[in-house]
Amino acid sequence: MMVKHTGRPGYLQIADDLRAQIRGGALAPGAPLPSTAQLAEQYDASLSLVKMAVGVLRTEGLVVGQQGKGVFVRDAAETPADEIAELRAAVQELSVRLARVEEQLATSTERPS
Amino acid sequence: MMVKHTGRPGYLQIADDLRAQIRGGALAPGAPLPSTAQLAEQYDASLSLVKMAVGVLRTEGLVVGQQGKGVFVRDAAETPADEIAELRAAVQELSVRLARVEEQLATSTERPS
DNA sequence: GTAGCCAACATAGTTAACCTAGTTGGCTCA
DNA sequence: TGAGCCAACTAGGTTAACTATGTTGGCTAC
Structure with missing residues (x-):
């Protein structure tokens, strides 16, 4: 590859x-x-x-x-979705990355007591 | 199957x-x-x-x-109808979430550990 | 000449196996 | 107690093999 x-x-x-x-x-x-x-x-x-x-x-x-x-x-x-497909792919990838970062942030900022 | x-x-x-x-x-x-x-x-x-x-x-x-x-x-x-509207909304939402995450990241790194 | 077969190529679907990696909860041990 | 490890989940990526099926062009046999 x-x-x-x-x-x-x-x-x-x-x-x-x-x-x-x-x-x-x-x-x-x-x-x-x-x-x-x-x-x-x-x-x-x-x-x-x-x-x-x-x-x-x-x-x-x-x-x-x-x-x-x-x-x-x-x-x-x-294919009215050709340009949209590209955007959708980008948005989806951003969603995944952001979700991961948010999760990481949520666990690392848990208030002690 | x-x-x-x-x-x-x-x-x-x-x-x-x-x-x-x-x-x-x-x-x-x-x-x-x-x-x-x-x-x-x-x-x-x-x-x-x-x-x-x-x-x-x-x-x-x-x-x-x-x-x-x-x-x-x-x-x-x-949101089945307008895909462009859907994507615009998605981008908007991602922007907000990203801004919030960046904010938290900035404040949480002021004091390491 | 041409009709028909056939081999080579194409996409498509299905399955299985192996590996990576993140999450979670429980158990052990200091 | 509590810190840390560990086993059992989870999704995701990669590869390979096999099957099915459609297309095409060439060769053969009549």
């Missing part, structure tokens, strides 16, 4: 990168993503990680998989 | 059911989902399927997992 020093899970890093490529136009609507095997080699990741990353993008509605053919970028028209 | 014998994948059926429970109020905001082991037994499914189902809900932002504690229904679960 690659850049892990960020603590962000590998499959989310891959999803982030693909999402950025879609948002940036490097992967245009209708265009196919590289195959699972190609992505695995490209990111030096296991097939499992790539499948999980694609699964995230599928759940977000950014891409649509067609069995036997490939995974294709959805049209911006039919 | 013993879920319905429809064409719908098992992990999506589990995610659907949990989502319905959240939307229906059976799982209130802040409430914890049953543990993955309990869900696996409850749905007579493998741990893998349950983890995938929870992963979908996490990606959707319906729940937030806290390592070591559980998976909890998010407060924003009742």
Whole structure:
């Protein structure tokens, strides 16, 4: 696998990168993503990680998989959630981080007696 | 794996059911989902399927997992309509929480130990 | 020539195993 | 008593193997 020093899970890093490529136009609507095997080699990741990353993008509605053919970028028209997906991912990550910090803070500031 | 014998994948059926429970109020905001082991037994499914189902809900932002504690229904679960408004509200809330945490952090570090 | 088969490729779903790491409550021992 | 360790929970991440199924292009047999 690659850049892990960020603590962000590998499959989310891959999803982030693909999402950025879609948002940036490097992967245009209708265009196919590289195959699972190609992505695995490209990111030096296991097939499992790539499948999980694609699964995230599928759940977000950014891409649509067609069995036997490939995974294709959805049209911006039919994905009013493309920009939202990115924001939602960011907000969710912030929520997790904040929840962790709050918890840590709550336990460390418990009043003695 | 013993879920319905429809064409719908098992992990999506589990995610659907949990989502319905959240939307229906059976799982209130802040409430914890049953543990993955309990869900696996409850749905007579493998741990893998349950983890995938929870992963979908996490990606959707319906729940937030806290390592070591559980998976909890998010407060924003009742905002189905305008996703942008939802995200704006989420950002607003995160800002407030972050400000409060930073405040507490600053005061608590004035006196180490 | 062409109809049909078939191998190679693709996504998708499922399961299991192993590891990391945070939480909690109880037990032991000084 | 109480401080600290420890066992049993918890979610999360990673990998691998197997199956199912759809697509495509080439080869073969007629």
